[in-house]
Amino acid sequence: MTADAARIWTAALIIIGDEILSGRTQDRNVSQIAAWLNVQGIRLREVRVVADDTDAIVEAVNILRARNDYLFTTGGIGPTHDDITVDAIAIALGVRVEIHPTARAVLAEYYETRGGLTEARLRMARVPAGASLIENRMSGAPGIRHGNIFIMAGVPHITAMMLESLSGQLEGGLPLLSAQIGCWVPESEVAELLRETERTHEGCQIGSYPFFREGKVGANFVIRSTDRQSLDACMVALTAGLEAAGWPVTQDGI
Amino acid sequence: MTADAARIWTAALIIIGDEILSGRTQDRNVSQIAAWLNVQGIRLREVRVVADDTDAIVEAVNILRARNDYLFTTGGIGPTHDDITVDAIAIALGVRVEIHPTARAVLAEYYETRGGLTEARLRMARVPAGASLIENRMSGAPGIRHGNIFIMAGVPHITAMMLESLSGQLEGGLPLLSAQIGCWVPESEVAELLRETERTHEGCQIGSYPFFREGKVGANFVIRSTDRQSLDACMVALTAGLEAAGWPVTQDGI
Structure with a gap:
């Protein structure tokens, strides 16, 4: 076995959401992301569940992105006031938030027959500056990739679609x-x-x-x-x- | 509202187990412990899922016990080689591991008609020195309390029994x-x-x-x-x- 083949690739996951911490919602993303990572030859090494709280998100993002090959987040990327993931990750990265032109175009098309691209909906085109998009064939609003960070939806079947878009795209090692x-x-x-x-x-x-x-x-x-x-x-x-x-x-x- | 009534009591939870991180097992403890804490007037503020790895457990225990009123752990307290929670928490606390005499007596009674108290089973009487026990009416092996740390089973219905034993015992604030x-x-x-x-x-x-x-x-x-x-x-x-x-x-x- 070569040194390269023996390298273990790791990922961390941050579940962002008061609804998990309150016991209201049963998380389904840990198990589906863990299983998907295994197939990519990447080990899920740690998971944190944090509140919809900027400081908590920033702390977790900065520690976990530094000590893992990849960091995934789920939750908090919708159009409402409690969706603060993009802003918090931008703070963690020290970059500003910008409207991604492709995300804006995707959302404009998706909402063309659904009441138009309102200000609230345009929030879903906001990304930490320098990000690229992760396709979401389910509901228009894309996921976001910035360096080794992958920002995904909280709704499990939307995250499943985003994982499908990423399959085979991430470098990994030998599957476990x-x-x-x-x-x-x-x-x-x-x-x-x-x-x-x-x-x-x-x-x-x-x-x-x-x-x-x-x-x-x-x-x-x-x-x-x-x-x-x-x-x-x-x-x-x-x-x-x-x-x-x-x-x-x-x-x-x- | 008095200052006391406004105080928010917080808890953290550490889920210890490779089986959650591999995607094999769907966690059920976050939601049941969150719901139970709400009734006690305590907010679950953060959760971490860590591997069966001493360093990972020690790090999480020491950070989370310091910044929350209470810390709960689940998993890793059985009789087999992959059950390292007690040893890791003893390291985090800087105390030795000892056999708790009451736990030994409880296990001896439980296993009297079930093949006797073997060396492996006696492992379940080991506690960080200075601990007290949390009753487990389900399967003999007790949970463990040490200061503000509560060490519970990984199997959700055993943890449910342990939570029942603790109901009304922990100081909390106004329920959310x-x-x-x-x-x-x-x-x-x-x-x-x-x-x-x-x-x-x-x-x-x-x-x-x-x-x-x-x-x-x-x-x-x-x-x-x-x-x-x-x-x-x-x-x-x-x-x-x-x-x-x-x-x-x-x-x-x-």
Whole structure:
């Protein structure tokens, strides 16, 4: 494996929104962005959920963009007074906010038959100076890219469209592969087996995820590695270990 | 309103778990803890999701416990090798890890008819020195309290039990009240009305949450305030403004 292939590319995500912190809305963007990043060979390393508050956004943006290859944000890019993401990111970057001409044209066309491009709607063409756009085939208002920052919608299916536009566009490393097995075993019964199997399979991590179902306890075990052969060998060893201890295994988890 | 009543109590939450960052598991703890905190008169101000990584946990714990009244964590307190939360928090606090005698007794009783208290299971009695316990009527292994830090399970229904044990035990301020109305209106049509209504109702925040359903756009508007009268007045004004503009309102949202 070359040095380049071994490089791990990382991303951080900032979820901007009082509605998540109040418990009103169940976030769906973490899991969809995480899964999409995996396919691009990029690891989601940290997530922060912050309020609709300029200082909180600026702090998170500046710390996370510096220590990750990519930074994604979701939320706060609509037309209303509580949409402050663009202004906050411009402050974090030390640039002014400007109207992006292409965004203005896209919005003018989208709203031509929908009541026209009002002042409120024109807010959605505002970007931190120097930004480019991320296409949104769903609702007109584009996402925004500025350097390594990707500014996406809060509404999950709009973010999904924006991710689709970005697929294959970002440099990444080897995708993190994973495989799962399930077992009707209390995880504490096999803690030592898990630890030893991980230790003897370099480059593999084993996660243990217990559950209670149908009145019984069980666990799913997820093995992660960037190397298919190591992953397969670890899976074979763990399966054999569990079955030797009297715990039949279900492929792909329970 | 006295100075005491106006004090805002805040909490932060750290979700510890590779399974959230990989996209494998959809988090459920943010929304349930946020909702529970609201009832206690405490605002969830920030959330971080970090990997099963000691340095990442230590950094988040030390920043967030210092700037919030309370810090909650979920995940990483089971019996397996990937459960490192207690060790990481002990490092953050600069204390050693010890076996809590009550936790040991609780686990010994729980596992008496379930194969005995093995070394792996005894791991779940480990706490940062000086901690007290949070009762878990579900599965034996208790949560842990150390100063203003509350260490909870990753499995949402176990965390729910732990929250129940804590209900009414934490000092908080006035609960943040909220009310919601819905409207089949593109939010950009009423952006100015929302901004003005918020501006003229001190102590009220209005959040605008657009959606697409049945081929139509609409939005729910959530008003938040600690004062019932202000909240009601703001709601009446916003409802009147929307209906005067020709947008019928649905109470409690769409």
